[in-house]
Amino acid sequence: MSLVATTCARSALRRVRLSGWKRSLSTIELDDRRKRVVVLGAGWAATSVLRGLSDKFQTVAISPRAYFVFTPLLASTSCGTLEPRTALESVRSLKPSEYFEASVQSIDFEKKEVLCLSPLQGWDPSKAFSVKYDKLVIAVGAHTQTFNIPGVREHAYFLKETKDAIKIRKRILGCFEEASLPSTSEERRRQLLHFCVVGGGPTGVEFSAELHDLIHDDLSRHYPSLIPLVSISLYDVAPRILSMFDSVLADYAANHFARQGIHVHTRRTVTRIDDGVVHLKEEGPVKCGMIVWSTGLDMTPLIKELKGVKKDHKAGRIMTDGYLHLLDSASEAEHPKVIPDVYAIGDCAVIEGDELPSTAQVASQQGAWLRRHLNRLAKYEAKAIAAPPKAQETSAETTAVDIDSKVGRGFRYHNILTLAYLGSWNAIAQRSKGHGIRGRIAWFLWRGAYMTKTISLRNKIRVPLLWLVRNPHK
Amino acid sequence: MSLVATTCARSALRRVRLSGWKRSLSTIELDDRRKRVVVLGAGWAATSVLRGLSDKFQTVAISPRAYFVFTPLLASTSCGTLEPRTALESVRSLKPSEYFEASVQSIDFEKKEVLCLSPLQGWDPSKAFSVKYDKLVIAVGAHTQTFNIPGVREHAYFLKETKDAIKIRKRILGCFEEASLPSTSEERRRQLLHFCVVGGGPTGVEFSAELHDLIHDDLSRHYPSLIPLVSISLYDVAPRILSMFDSVLADYAANHFARQGIHVHTRRTVTRIDDGVVHLKEEGPVKCGMIVWSTGLDMTPLIKELKGVKKDHKAGRIMTDGYLHLLDSASEAEHPKVIPDVYAIGDCAVIEGDELPSTAQVASQQGAWLRRHLNRLAKYEAKAIAAPPKAQETSAETTAVDIDSKVGRGFRYHNILTLAYLGSWNAIAQRSKGHGIRGRIAWFLWRGAYMTKTISLRNKIRVPLLWLVRNPHK
Known part of the structure; x- marks a missing residue:
């Protein structure tokens, strides 16, 4: 809502x-x-x-x-890998006696x-x-928790609803287009192409990874001269990202990000957000083209x-x-x-x-x-x-x-696998404490999990097809 | 714009x-x-x-x-037969030296x-x-011509941009959902399920036909009790619709519409549009759930x-x-x-x-x-x-x-075929004055024309696939 x-x-x-x-x-x-x-x-x-x-x-x-949002695909959707409506299913298609x-x-x-x-x-x-x-x-x-930090609702982008994903996609392309205009200054260009993600949970991490892939695999063909100016920063208040994973896997993720040029900043507190500026308690204002907000729940x-x-x-x-x-x-x-x-x-x-x-x-x-x-x-x-x-x-x-x-017995949770995509065909997966997988095999598990979780037969056919034809510009 | x-x-x-x-x-x-x-x-x-x-x-x-809108597909898109983004191609994918x-x-x-x-x-x-x-x-x-008729820009839906198509789709489903609520009166229900189209050119006619198909093929499964209340009205100021076709074909279209329960009202002048009301010079205010505007150019x-x-x-x-x-x-x-x-x-x-x-x-x-x-x-x-x-x-x-x-010689226009879809696998096609086809064969031509006009290879694969899986609710 x-x-x-x-x-x-x-x-x-x-x-x-x-x-x-x-x-x-x-x-x-x-x-x-x-x-x-x-x-x-x-x-x-x-x-x-x-x-x-x-x-x-x-x-x-x-x-x-009126529809079910298939949330884990939103990161893909906003980066154009999947069509927006793939992430939706109508509640009426579940055939309740009545729906209001x-x-x-x-x-x-x-x-x-x-x-x-x-x-x-x-x-x-x-x-x-x-x-x-x-x-x-x-x-x-x-809802997404904003901790009443001023400016979050007005200036940050969320990853909850499909319309958020469409807005993010539009904003990313808008940043590249504005940076392409002859009357845009070099300083403004660097600002526009700095993408900030707040929240180091699986959603924030996967979004950063998908954004990195989008920029380096797809957008680089259309904006080759702008790619060296791009930077991605991930902020979290905790001492490390992906706190639900074992520290070995979380460190693997942080190192993988560092090699890809995604800057992970932990122990950072956001105090305010203005249009195009994240204010941090530790280092003051940071200029950027887009702020994606993915912290706790309200x-x-x-x-x-x-x-x-x-x-x-x-x-x-x-x-x-x-x-x-x-x-x-x-x-x-x-x-x-x-x-x-x-x-x-x-x-x-x-x-x-x-x-x-x-x-x-x-x-x-x-x-x-x-x-x-x-x-x-x-x-x-x-x-x-x-x-x-x-x-x-x-x-x-x-x-x-x-x-x-x-x-019957009460509810018991079976932890099948906790997965997170890290970009460039790389992922981490964990079944229980101390049992983790990383790298290419974890990536196959990650894609496979989405395959089986994507519900209707129609989507089962379409999601892999759309992955094959992934390309935001053609 | x-x-x-x-x-x-x-x-x-x-x-x-x-x-x-x-x-x-x-x-x-x-x-x-x-x-x-x-x-x-x-x-x-x-x-x-x-x-x-x-x-x-x-x-x-x-x-x-920044993108090319494949306009003739919009009628399909707004009714959910095609995914919205299928109707788009980025200008940059045409590889100009520069794009601004x-x-x-x-x-x-x-x-x-x-x-x-x-x-x-x-x-x-x-x-x-x-x-x-x-x-x-x-x-x-x-732009779409509104003839400065008051209320058109504020209350009518256009068929020009992709975002128009998405809005129309959302509005159609919104009308059915509001009509499903227990606190909606019978009179309001009839108003919500009356869809008005202004403009009897190919776009207005094809939209009416697609809307009819959507309602009777797809929405009827989810809202069976509401279908008897649905009505579609098509208004035009001219004495007949589809004036660029021979009168034999245009009459065929009008008769086909009449059999399907789409009411064609010619020689009608719209004087004003309010929220949910079309004001006609000839018969006063007409209540409806949605007004789609598809007249001339400005x-x-x-x-x-x-x-x-x-x-x-x-x-x-x-x-x-x-x-x-x-x-x-x-x-x-x-x-x-x-x-x-x-x-x-x-x-x-x-x-x-x-x-x-x-x-x-x-x-x-x-x-x-x-x-x-x-x-x-x-x-x-x-x-x-x-x-x-x-x-x-x-x-x-x-x-x-x-x-x-x-x-070389100057430009000369080759009229390949003028086509219009009429709903229920029916269409009319005309090559030149006096040479027309109607019915199922014309429908195959109509689909075929879109196949070859849909430009990129990706879309050539995806459009027929999406037609096969057409279903706005699954």
């Missing part, structure tokens, strides 16, 4: 609250025969739930974005319903509508304003138990009480006592586990109706968690 | 004029060994000149748009130089630069403000002789004097006494002829230097036109 949209949504929300729930125009009635699963979001976590949920449920998807292009403003856990406003109706509070649920999955993801307004549920102190994420249930903030730490039939997964959530990285891999594994779990619950309940249990087993206290443990 | 850009350019121009030419920062010096051909524009006409111009010339391309992303503000025919401002430098007049030419090709195209500021050259009274286009030379407006009608070494082709020009339609076919044939003509001139001049002609043959009076007629 863009900044403007967020602001609109917030002020609309305030108005909705003032007028109460009575303005809600329509409450969609439940399908008599089927229980309803409402899924909020359209990212890795939400789409993994939707993909293959039993048709014993009526599924309702709600998201202000709307944003949930608040959740009523008592009444079991969510209140929605749509950007298509200009966030008009008189058009608010509520949707009832039997099971609710909160998978709304997160919660959405819905999560920030959600009351009565446990959240983690650091990032404000929703805390869940091992079955991904929300926890009642009023309950005691030793005897946590869950909020019945509500789950939170992906970047907006964290499992109590088991902090996992905020990656697409974790989100999609959580989504897939929850889908299987809900399907098992549906089967269990169908059986329970056919052969009702004895009276003492059905007290309200025990139902939710006990049934969960009856139908 | 967008409206904002045009306005900026104009006010910048005024400032440049006030301060005179002295602000010009850099005049690129001529390559001593080669003559310089400067080509203004990046459309069908300009790219046809650039594609294969002899390397005896130093070629300089100047256009505020800039707009020409004025031309000095005496000094043989053009004054440029770049949108990348915010049209800053202090960064103006001039470029000298030996031969100048004006191929800047035209000249760019450069052409409008060009002094000393003959223009046609109706549209303000530059008038040329049969060799596509500009004509001096001071010369008498019987003895027209050409402006030496300056040519005008494509939508911004018209040949005196031989009015051709403003189509991509005419523009690219003119560009190709001019390229061959310039190449022949280069050969002729090389020979002339090797064996200088006698003194009486080289008087200044005779040079330009006489040499032209020595190296």
